[in-house]
Amino acid sequence: MSNGRRRILCLLVLSICLLLDLISKNWAHDHLQPGVSQIFVPGFMSLTLTSNTGFAFSIGRGHKVLAQVVAAIVYITLLVVYWQRYFSNNIQRVWIEQLGMSIILGAALGNLLERLYHGTVTDFFEFAFISFPIFNVADVLIDVGIGLILISPYFHAKNPPAIVQE
DSSP states (O other): OOHHHHHHHHHHHHHHHHHHHHHHHHHHHHHOOBTOOEEEETTTEEEEEEEEOSSGGGTTTTOHHHHHHHHHHHHHHHHHHHHHHHTSSOOOOOHHHHHHHHHHHHHHHHHHHHHHHHSSEEEEEEESSSOOOOBOHHHHHHHHHHHHHHHGGGGSSSOOOOOOOO
16 A cells, blocks of 8 residues: 555544544533433443543543643654654554554544543443443544554564463
8 A cells, every 4th residue: 555545544544533532422421411320231331421630540630731731742742653653754564553553643632632622531431340430432442553553563474473372
């Protein structure tokens, strides 16, 4: 695939992830009551509308301005690394790694925009079977992107990483 087509596809993936996140948060605000759980998948997941002023897993809750500044710095850093790694040179990177970074950037942009505009991030997915922080579509997409990056070395044509066996 040519670099031009790859750039367009990456921008499309980033945009789709951003839209999925923003649309899902808008839906949650329109259809859920804050703090009231609704069963989504019985025994597995509920929908509970909350706002997170802190970082991941609500760490630093109540430090809204600090969270906004740190989130913006992290996003800008990711964007610079992304640009340098994938577009500023002609080195062909593993496509799945680039796809993973595009997903992360689109999803993280959704959280960043909401954090900058509202001062909080909307979360609404809650596991029913374990105690785990409430999360959103962007969080899921970021995990998917990280997973793609982690498995990308296995897609190199030569010398995939060795699997440690005991």
